[in-house]
Amino acid sequence: MDIAVLVKQSLDVQELRVDQDTGKIYIEDAPTKAGDIELNATEEAVRLKEKLGDKAIAVMLSTWGASGKRQKEAREALTRVLAMGLDGAVLIMGEGAEKGDTYVIARALAEEIRGKFELVLAAEGSEDNFSGLLPARLAAELGWPYVAYATAIEVEGDHVKVTRSLEDFEEVVRVKLPAVISVTQEINKPRVPKLVEIVKAKKKPLDQKDFSPPDEPKLAIKTLKVPKVERKQIVIEGDVEEVAEKLVQALREEGVL
Amino acid sequence: MRVLAFSHYVDLALELISAGKGLGEVSLIVTSDQEGRIGEIRGADEILLCKELDSGDQEGLVELISGLGSEYDVVLLAGDRRGRELVGQVAHRIGASSAVDVSSLSAEDGKLVIERMTFGGKAVAVEELNLPAVISVQKGKFKPLEEGEPSVREISAPSIDRRIEVLERKEKPKVGVPLDKAEIVVAVGRGFKKKEDLKLAYELAEVLGGVVGATRPLAADLKWMEEEVWIGISGVRIAPKLLIVVGASGQQQFAAGIMDSKVVVAVNTDPKAPIFEQADYGVVMDLYEFLPVLTKKLRELKGG
Numbered sequence: 001m002d003i004a005v006l007v008k009q010s011l012d013v014q015e016l017r018v019d020q021d022t023g024k025i026y027i028e029d030a031p032t033k034a035g036d037i038e039l040n041a042t043e044e045a046v047r048l049k050e051k052l053g054d055k056a057i058a059v060m061l062s063t064w065g066a067s068g069k070r071q072k073e074a075r076e077a078l079t080r081v082l083a084m085g086l087d088g089a090v091l092i093m094g095e096g097a098e099k100g101d102t103y104v105i106a107r108a109l110a111e112e113i114r115g116k117f118e119l120v121l122a123a124e125g126s127e128d129n130f131s132g133l134l135p136a137r138l139a140a141e142l143g144w145p146y147v148a149y150a151t152a153i154e155v156e157g158d159h160v161k162v163t164r165s166l167e168d169f170e171e172v173v174r175v176k177l178p179a180v181i182s183v184t185q186e187i188n189k190p191r192v193p194k195l196v197e198i199v200k201a202k203k204k205p206l207d208q209k210d211f212s213p214p215d216e217p218k219l220a221i222k223t224l225k226v227p228k229v230e231r232k233q234i235v236i237e238g239d240v241e242e243v244a245e246k247l248v249q250a251l252r253e254e255g256v257l
Numbered sequence: 258m259r260v261l262a263f264s265h266y267v268d269l270a271l272e273l274i275s276a277g278k279g280l281g282e283v284s285l286i287v288t289s290d291q292e293g294r295i296g297e298i299r300g301a302d303e304i305l306l307c308k309e310l311d312s313g314d315q316e317g318l319v320e321l322i323s324g325l326g327s328e329y330d331v332v333l334l335a336g337d338r339r340g341r342e343l344v345g346q347v348a349h350r351i352g353a354s355s356a357v358d359v360s361s362l363s364a365e366d367g368k369l370v371i372e373r374m375t376f377g378g379k380a381v382a383v384e385e386l387n388l389p390a391v392i393s394v395q396k397g398k399f400k401p402l403e404e405g406e407p408s409v410r411e412i413s414a415p416s417i418d419r420r421i422e423v424l425e426r427k428e429k430p431k432v433g434v435p436l437d438k439a440e441i442v443v444a445v446g447r448g449f450k451k452k453e454d455l456k457l458a459y460e461l462a463e464v465l466g467g468v469v470g471a472t473r474p475l476a477a478d479l480k481w482m483e484e485e486v487w488i489g490i491s492g493v494r495i496a497p498k499l500l501i502v503v504g505a506s507g508q509q510q511f512a513a514g515i516m517d518s519k520v521v522v523a524v525n526t527d528p529k530a531p532i533f534e535q536a537d538y539g540v541v542m543d544l545y546e547f548l549p550v551l552t553k554k555l556r557e558l559k560g561g
Contacts, residue, residue, distance in 0.1 A: 013377035013509045025380050037491075106349060129375050130490055131357045136345025145316065145420040148342040161424070165484065166338050170427045176420035185491070186477055186484065220354050221385040227378070231521060232537040235528075243540055244551045247522065248558060250538055254520050256441075256499040257465070257558070 001155070001177065003056040004117040005045045006109070006135060007081055007089075009064060009074050010035040010127035023226045032064060034077040035127030039084070039190035041183050044153060045121050046085035046191075052155060055087045059112055061105055061211060062093035075206065082201035083193035089204070092211045100213035101220055106137035108211055114142060118178040119160065124149055132182060139180035147175055148182040258364055258388075261286070261325055262301070263343075264335035265312045267294045271401035273333045274300040276394050278402065280331060280364050285407070286322065288312040295409065300402030309414035312339075313423060319343060320415045323350035331369055332391040340393050348391035356384055357393045377490060378513030396437060397496060429485065434468050435493075436486055441467030442497040444488055444515070447474055448504015448525060448544050452481045457548040458503055464555045470495065472505045489514040504544050507532030524548070 009032045016030040034042075045056040058081045064070040071093065078089040090112055100108070113120060122135035132148065139146030152163035156174075162181060163172050175181070193201070236243045236250070251257045258281035264270040270285055277283035278300055285301040289308045298304060305325070310317045326332045326347055334340040334347070336358050348355035359371040369386040373395075386392070436442060443462040449455055455469070462469045469486065476487035488495055489510045496517035503524045505511060512535050515521065523536035524544050533539040540547055 011376060013379060016376055016379050018379050025376070102345070102355065103349065103352075106345075125491060128377070130377075132341055133345040133348070133355055133357060136342065137349040137355075140319075140346045140349035146342070146346055147315075147421060149338055167429075167485075169429055171423060172425040174422045174424055179420070185473075220356075220387065223383045224375070224380045225383060227374070227381050227516070229535070231535060233534060233539065234537065235533065235539040235541060240542065240546055240550050243542065244547065244554045247538055247540065247551065248554050251499065251520065251522070252558075254499075254537075256520050257555075 001052060001054050001118045002116065003045045003049055003054065003119045003121060004113050005038070005041050005056060005058050005081065005086065006120060006122040006138075007034050007038045007042070007058045007060045007077065008123075008126045008128075008134075009033075009060060009062040009070070009077055013128055018226045020226060020229060025224055025226060032070065032073045032077065033127070034080050035123055037123030037125065037127070037183065037185050039081070040185050040187050041121040041123050042081045042084050042086060043188045043190040044183055047188070048119075048153065048155060049087075050085070056085075057117070058082065058086050058089040059109060060089065060091050061097075061100075061109055062091065063097050063100055063105065064093075065098050066093050066095050078206060079198065079201045080193075082204045082206075083197040084191055085197075087204065089206045091206060091208045093208070094211040097211050097213060100211070102131075102133045102137050104213045106134060106141045108213075109134075109138050110141040112209075113138070120144075120178075120180040122180065122182045124182045124184050135180050135182045142178070142180070144178050144180050145175050146180045146182075147173055150181050150183045151186045153181060153183075153187070258282075258330040259328070260284070260331045260333060261322070261329040262333040263318070263322060264337070265339050266335060266337060267291055267297060269335035269337060269340070269396065271298065271300070272396070272399045273335060273394055274298070275399040275402050276362060277331070277333050280362070280369075284329070286325070288318075298407060300405045301407040302405075304407045304409045305412045306409055307412050307414050313426070314419075315339070315342065316417060316419050316421055317414055319346045319350065320417050322347050324415055325412075326351045326353070326389065326391065330388045330390070332389070334391070334393045336393045336396045344391055344393050351389060351391070353389040353391045354386040355391045356386060358395045359392050360395045360398055362392070362394070374513060374516070377509035378516055379509065395494075430483070436468060436470050436488065436495050437493050439468045439495070439497050441465045441499045442470050442488075442495055442501070442518075443467055444470045444472065444500060444502045444505060445475060446472040446503065446505025446511075449475070452479075454545070455481065457544065457552070461501065461548055461552045461555070464552055464559060465499070467497070467499070472508070472511050502532055502536065503548065505532055506530045507535050
C-alpha cells in the first residue's frame with residue numbers, strides 16, 4: 001500500500017512582514033517552508049511504511065509561481081521531508097500557478113494520486129492559510145472517504161483504524177481504503193533528520209512537473225488587507241508593587257474587572 | 258439568495274440562521290438526534306427534518322447536503338471541527354466555491370463576499386466567491402435570532418455505501434466554562450518552569466472569576482494541560498473581555514487565537530517578546546515575582 005503525503009509550500013508566517021501604516025504585505029520577501037503539521041503527516045507516513053514495507057512519497061503543488069527563489073525553497077522543503085524517510089517526491093509547479101484555487105489544485109493533485117496510492121495523508125490545515133479545504137476536496141475528487149483530525153492511525157488489512165479528536169469527544173473510526181486522512185500535531189513527534197540523512201535525501205528521486213491553471217480563477221477573487229491592530233501597547237513601569245497597582249487601576253478604568 | 262444551513266450543534270445552527278438571514282431565505286437541516294430541540298429553533302424559514310440520519314454519520318451528511326445543496330446559492334456550515342470537515346467535500350461535490358472560518362459575509366452583485374483571517378492572523382483575506390458557495394462561519398460572530406417560527410418539512414436520507422464505520426465515541430472531560438465563552442482568561446506559556454507553578458495562574462484566574470488557557474507547547478508538547486484549553490489558530494480562538502497572557506512570547510499561531518480579545522495584558526521577562534505588540538498593557542517582569550503581588554492586590558480589591 002503506497003502512501004502519498006501532501007506537503008504544501010507554505011509561507012513562513014512568522015517571517016512575514018506587514019506594514020500597518022501602508023497596509024502592504026510583503027509576501028514576495030517572506031520565505032516558504034513545509035508546514036509543521038505536514039512534518040507530522042510525514043512522520044506518520046514513514047512509521048506506517050516502515051511497518052508495512054511499502055513506499056511513501058511527498059506530493060507538493062506549489063502555488064507561488066516558478067521563480068528561482070521559490071523553486072529552491074520548494075526543493076529544500078521536500079529535502080526536509082525526504083530526509084525524514086520518505087522514498088521520493090513529486091513537485092508540481094509552474095508560472096501562473098498562484099491563480100490556482102483549491103478546486104483546480106485538488107483536481108491536479110488527484111491526477112497525480114489516482115491509481116498510484118491507496119492512502120493520502122495531509123495536515124488538518126496548512127501553516128499559512130489553515131483552511132483544511134484541500135484534503136477534503138481531494139477526497140471528493142477521488143471519490144474516497146475523508147477523515148480529519150487524526151491523532152492515531154493503524155492499518156488493518158484493507159482498512160485503517162483512525163482515532164480522531166473532536167471538540168467534545170474522541171472518536172475511533174474504521175475506514176475502508178483508499179482514503180484521505182488529515183492529521184493533527186498531537187499524532188506524533190516528528191523525527192529530526194541527521195546530517196547524513198539530509199545528504200542522502202538530496203539523492204532521492206524528485207520528479208518535477210509543470211502546472212498551469214486556467215487563466216482566470218474559476219471560483220474566487222481574493223484581495224488581502226492588514227487587520228487593524230488597535231492595541232494600546234502601554235508598558236507599565238515601576239517596582240513590582242507599583243506596577244501591580246497601576247495595572248489594577250488601568251483595568252478598572254477599562255471596566256473589565 | 259437561498260441559503261441551506263446545517264450544524265452538528267443546535268447552538269451553532271442558530272448562529273448560522275442569523276448569518277444566513279442577512280442573505281435571504283434560510284432552510285435548516287435537522288438530523289434525528291437534534292429533533293428534540295426543534296422547538297428552540299427561531300429565525301429560519303424552513304426546517305428540513307431528516308429522521309433517517311444521525312449527525313454522527315459524516316458520509317451520510319456529505320451525501321445529503323451535497324444532494325440538496327445544488328438547489329441553493331449558499332450552504333452555511335459551522336466552524337467546529339466536524340463542520341469544517343464537511344466544507345471542502347460538499348463544495349467539491351457540487352462544484353461550488355468555498356471558504357472556512359468566515360468572520361463576515363454579504364451578497365454583492367450576485368457574489369458572496371466574505372472575510373477571513375489568513376497568514377496566521379497577519380492578514381485578512383477578502384474573497385468574492387462565485388455562487389454556489391459553501392462556507393463555514395466562525396463561532397460567536399452572529400447572534401441568534403429570537404423571532405420567527407419555521408415550518409417543518411420531512412426529508413429522506415439518500416442511501417449510500419458507507420466506508421466509514423464509527424467504532425467508539427468517548428466523551429472528553431468537560432472543562433468548567435469553555436474557553437471560547439469565558440469573559441476573563443489567563444493564558445500561560447513556557448515562562449512557567451514546572452507544572453506545579455501553574456498554581457500561580459490558577460490563583461489569579463480564581464480571584465478574577467476567569468479560566469486558564471495555554472499555549473500550544475504547554476498543552477500539546479509538555480501535556481501539562483488538556484488539549485481543550487490550547488489557544489491558537491489550530492486550538493481555541495478566544496474573545497474574552499480581559500486576557501492576561503503570562504510567560505508566552507506571542508508566536509503567530511497563538512496571536513491569531515487572541516485577536517478578538519477586548520483588553521490584553523502581557524507579562525513577560527523579555528521586553529522584545531512579540532506579545533507586547535499584541536497587548537494593551539505590558540509588564541516586563543518575572544512572572545514568579547509579579548503574579549503573587551497582582552493576585553494579592555486583586556484579592557484585596559474584590560474582598561472590598
